[in-house]
Amino acid sequence: MNPIRIVIAEDDQQIAEIQQRFLERIEGFELVGIAHSLEDAEDLVDVLQPELLLLDINFPTGTGLDLLRKLRARTSRVDVILVTAAKEVDTLREALHGGIFDYILKPLVFERLQETLDRYYKHLQKFQTMESIVQSDVDTILPHSNMAKTYESQEVRLPKGVDALTLDKVRSVFSTDAGALNAEEVGLHIGASRTTARRYLEYLVSNNELSAEVSYGSVGRPERRYTLSRPSL
Known part of the structure; x- marks a missing residue:
């Protein structure tokens, strides 16, 4: 910058x-x-x-x-x-x-x-x-948000190898209704390697923010594709 x-x-x-x-x-x-x-x-x-x-x-x-x-x-x-x-x-x-x-x-x-x-x-x-925002972005950007301190405390508890800025980039990819994406595609969106993207994707799956399904590509190799989790009715 x-x-x-x-x-x-x-x-x-x-x-x-x-x-x-x-x-x-x-x-x-x-x-x-x-x-x-x-x-x-x-x-x-x-x-x-x-x-x-x-x-x-x-x-x-x-x-x-x-x-x-x-x-x-x-x-x-x-x-x-x-x-x-x-x-x-x-x-x-x-x-x-x-x-x-x-x-x-x-x-x-x-x-x-x-x-x-x-x-x-x-x-x-x-x-x-940011290209688009999620609620956590708003809560940290607005200095008087009641959620700002709560979100900051969540950031402290992030696991090793997961930082809040990159995590928000991954979230923003799925906030644009991008559909089902694999780790390589997400990596291209955020400017990171497939391995890095997968680490963040799996973290979001563990938090139930994303869902993962196995699909088979054109060469028959299985891959995990990620989508936003839908609230249960």
């Missing part, structure tokens, strides 16, 4: 410099601009089209929430992380209504920023690997 492009919008030059130095220590991100006013921040977002905006709230000419509303009104796709000293509950509620990714209180701590950016990187990475 290409580096995630970031714009900093912070009226205090020293704080902006601290954020810049923090970003330089975190791999996978590229700072493409710094704005010290709301007007400059709006221009940088329009011109540079970054994936992410680190936005303060208090500016001499208005608030970061004003800019957030403008961006959402014109359907800007930039994601926003607020970095602010504002501790009012109403401010947080309005920010959440504006669709922010996170809300970080000042003074900014490196580890807190790193944790948020790591989650954001995985967030974008997950979108890039």
Whole structure:
């Protein structure tokens, strides 16, 4: 994945410099601009089209929430992380209504920023690997989902050799009504070997998410073909 492009919008030059130095220590991100006013921040977002905006709230000419509303009104796709000293509950509620990714209180701590950016990187990475979604995708992508922690605990219990990201890729193959597929065909869909695909397929069979039947190919060799399990009536 290409580096995630970031714009900093912070009226205090020293704080902006601290954020810049923090970003330089975190791999996978590229700072493409710094704005010290709301007007400059709006221009940088329009011109540079970054994936992410680190936005303060208090500016001499208005608030970061004003800019957030403008961006959402014109359907800007930039994601926003607020970095602010504002501790009012109403401010947080309005920010959440504006669709922010996170809300970080000042003074900014490196580890807190790193944790948020790591989650954001995985967030974008997950979108890039999906062609369609299953419910577990939604539950992990939406930060306020009640199911998110439950799903994360399920991931911890996955057996050795089975990771959650590849498992979701296999699930997505069958979410498109693909019919009965063998391990080689599934492997082609997810970009993995037949052996790897079979390991994930058999895991899903053991969880009753898939069913497996033996069929005979054109040369008479038996093979297992997998389909979505149907709920019993």
